[in-house]
Every structure is written in C-alpha cells, then in structure tokens.
Amino acid sequence: MVRHPDTGLRARMARYWLAPLPPPPERLRRGPWRPDAFPSRRRSTALTSRLGLWLGVAFGICFVTGLLSHAIQHPPGWFWWPSRPVRLYQVTQGLHVITGLASAPLLVAKLWSVYPRLFTWPPARTVAHAAERGAVAVLVAASLFQVVSGILNIFQKYALMPFFFTAAHHWVGWLLIGAMLIHLGTRPRSSGRPSADRRRLLLGVGAAAGLITLVTAGQTVRPLAPVALLAPRRPGEGPQGLPVNRTATAAGVVRLIHDPAYRIILAGPGGERSLDLAALNALPQHSAILPIACVEGWSSTATWTGVRLRDLVALAGADPDRAVAEVESVQAGGRYRASVVAPEHVRDPLTLIALRLRGEVLHADHGYPARLIAPNRPGVLQTKWVGRITVREES
Ligand SMILES: Nc1nc2c(c(=O)[nH]1)N[C@H]1C(S)=C(S)[C@@H](COP(=O)(O)O)O[C@H]1N2
Ligand SMILES: [Mo]
Numbered sequence: 001m002v003r004h005p006d007t008g009l010r011a012r013m014a015r016y017w018l019a020p021l022p023p024p025p026e027r028l029r030r031g032p033w034r035p036d037a038f039p040s041r042r043r044s045t046a047l048t049s050r051l052g053l054w055l056g057v058a059f060g061i062c063f064v065t066g067l068l069s070h071a072i073q074h075p076p077g078w079f080w081w082p083s084r085p086v087r088l089y090q091v092t093q094g095l096h097v098i099t100g101l102a103s104a105p106l107l108v109a110k111l112w113s114v115y116p117r118l119f120t121w122p123p124a125r126t127v128a129h130a131a132e133r134g135a136v137a138v139l140v141a142a143s144l145f146q147v148v149s150g151i152l153n154i155f156q157k158y159a160l161m162p163f164f165f166t167a168a169h170h171w172v173g174w175l176l177i178g179a180m181l182i183h184l185g186t187r188p189r190s191s192g193r194p195s196a197d198r199r200r201l202l203l204g205v206g207a208a209a210g211l212i213t214l215v216t217a218g219q220t221v222r223p224l225a226p227v228a229l230l231a232p233r234r235p236g237e238g239p240q241g242l243p244v245n246r247t248a249t250a251a252g253v254v255r256l257i258h259d260p261a262y263r264i265i266l267a268g269p270g271g272e273r274s275l276d277l278a279a280l281n282a283l284p285q286h287s288a289i290l291p292i293a294c295v296e297g298w299s300s301t302a303t304w305t306g307v308r309l310r311d312l313v314a315l316a317g318a319d320p321d322r323a324v325a326e327v328e329s330v331q332a333g334g335r336y337r338a339s340v341v342a343p344e345h346v347r348d349p350l351t352l353i354a355l356r357l358r359g360e361v362l363h364a365d366h367g368y369p370a371r372l373i374a375p376n377r378p379g380v381l382q383t384k385w386v387g388r389i390t391v392r393e394e395s
Helices: 009-017 045-073 088-119 127-154 165-186 196-217 222-227 254-258 277-282 309-315 343-347
Strands: 264-268 271-275 286-293 299-308 323-329 338-341 352-357 371-373 386-393
Touching: 009 127, 045 088, 045 127, 045 165, 045 196, 088 127, 088 196, 088 286, 088 299, 127 165, 196 222, 264 309, 277 352, 286 371, 299 309, 309 323, 309 343, 309 352, 309 386, 323 343
Parallel strands: 264 386
Antiparallel strands: 264 271, 286 299, 299 352, 323 338, 323 386, 352 371
C-alpha cells in the first residue's frame, strides 16, 4: 500500500511537534521578561558551549564511575568485578568524587551564562521547543541535586537529606544523563571561539575547578594531604594512622567486641564451628598492603595482617576457588553490618580477616577483634567487627 507522505503517522507527529503554540499576552512581558533585560556581554553561546563541554566531560566520567560503584555494591547477576589491580576502585571512586566536586564551579558558571534564557519570550514557541526547555529544566534540577547531595554525603550531613542518599543519587544520576543526552541533541550550536574576556572568565572557572580538585584530592592522594582543606578526612589521621568511618561506639559494639565470649561463627558445607581469638591467631597469618577506599572519596593504605579468607573457607568445608562468603558483623543493625564476598575476592590470597593493622592489634574503631579487608573493594564492603562468616559453594 502506498501512503501519501502527509497522512503518515510520522508526518502527523512532526506537524504536531512543530505546531506553533499561542503566544502569552504581551502585558505579561515585564521585569526580566522585557526585551534587552540582560545586556552583559560576557555571556555568549561560545562561552556557554565551552562550559557545557567541560561539564559534559565531568558529568560523563562522574556518571560512569558512579554506576560502577553502584554495581559493585549491588551486583546484578551479569556483573563481574576483579580483585586486581588492588587499587582500581580507589582510582575510579577518586575520579567520581573529584569530577563531581570540580563540576560545582562549572555548573555555577554555566547557569550564570544561561540564566537570562529563563526569560525567553515567548516562553515556548512550539511543542518541540517546550519539550526541549522541559529537558533543560530537568537537567538543571538534577545537576544541582547531584552536586549538592554528593557534597553533603562527603561531609556526612545526612540530617540535611531526608531520603536515602545512595538510591536517590543513583536514580537522579540516570535522570541527569538522560536529560543531558536530550539536551546535547537539541541545544543551540556554538558560534566559534570565545572572545578574549570570555576566555579570561573560562580561565577563572577552570582555575576554580582545578583548585577544588587540589584541595580535595588530598583525601586520597597522600602528597596532597597537607592542602586537603575541603576534605573532611585525611589519609594519615585517625587511630593507627587511618581515618575511621563509623566508630565502635557509634555502631554500638563496644561491649560485644571486648566480651571474653567473643567468637567468629564459621558456617559452611562442613557444618558450623566457632573460632575464638586464640584459634584465629593460631591459624597461618599473612600480610597484605591494601587501601580502604571509602565511597565518600577518602582512601588510605596500610599493612593488614590476619587469616586468609580462603583458608577459613577451606576450614568450613568449601572449595576456596569457587565459594561465596557472607561476612557479618556483631553490630545489631545498620546498613553496612554485612557484605557478600564474591568468588573472585574469596579466592584472592590478599583477602584477609585481619587481626592486626600496622603490626598492632586492631583498634576498636578499625574493627577489633577481626575485620574483613579485600583488594579492590569499596570501603563500605570491608566489614568490621566480624561475628559470622557463612560460606556456600557456587554451583
Ligand atoms: N560493621 C561495619 N563495618 C563497616 C562499616 C560499618 O558501618 N559497620 N562501615 C564501612 C565503611 S563505609 C568504611 S569506609 C570502612 C572504614 O573502615 P575504617 O573505619 O577502619 O577506616 O569500614 C566499613 N566497615
Ligand atoms: Mo565508607
């Protein structure tokens, strides 16, 4: 059947999409809506698009590294994450936090450069134009939400976020990237290179982004630690020279971990056994130099000593080369009281149930009597105050 092009669904859609909308009454055109309300010459499409390019790159890196971090913490069935290189997560999460923070001044400058467009007249010319502007509104709101909530999380201002940060930050990230892709397809094209004084402005914004990077990167890059002014935790500070995320007191475990009845329950195909501290110390001890890389961006490396998880898995009667272990804390509640160790990490001889840190018995805040430490995993999965290990074999 031959269809006339003008009666096809596509043609009808296109007509609807590009149909002019009725203009609003002219008497509403006041204040910022009046013609020539924004005379600044520093704003230009070249400036806006240059800022947009930087912001797009920063958001792109931030999104990919964020998704990765999310997948490691909530692995879908198809997901696989290696245990080497041991610092890979430290690098990807460092990039996530650094690009996220550096995008703050870029975002402010970009919004400054475009906010007169908020008062475009008429507000929407066509349905397509209205949809484009809707996508921009979503993009702006999502960008502000991501940058602000990310910063609040780094500074642990959970009280200012009446929602579950991790889930909200993840879903708004998707919203942001979706709106950004729509915007990339519909934004006005830039006209050439920015002029000299606009280049100066760009230089200023770039310098601000660089400075923010410098004063936050020190929370993970040791030589920059002295200038880590914006970083709430620094690599060398804390008991045994390592920052603490949640203290033993805050987790409510002080009594339990000092109780002479403390045991690790080891459960597996071979049944259940309980190991007291003497039994754990009697097993072969191994050392590993590994970082704690917190999702919040700080990281710090130390020498850990203890029992290999794979040795414990074998003791539980499972094949250490294809076993999964769930490591639980004596902590009664809290989101981070347990973590699952995938076969890749169980197998790795660097994965330890550590009893010592830098040659000393673990400090209570670092997980005394025993804590999990594994290569290339987010800090949040390095369970402290271990009370139970449940092992099962992968089929
Ligand atoms: N049981 C338990 N383990 C835990 C946590 C927790 O809240 N409870 N916090 C985790 C987080 S978020 C991090 S970053 C690391 C920090 O380890 P550290 O305090 O020894 O530096 O511990 C992890 N282990
Ligand atoms: Mo963390």
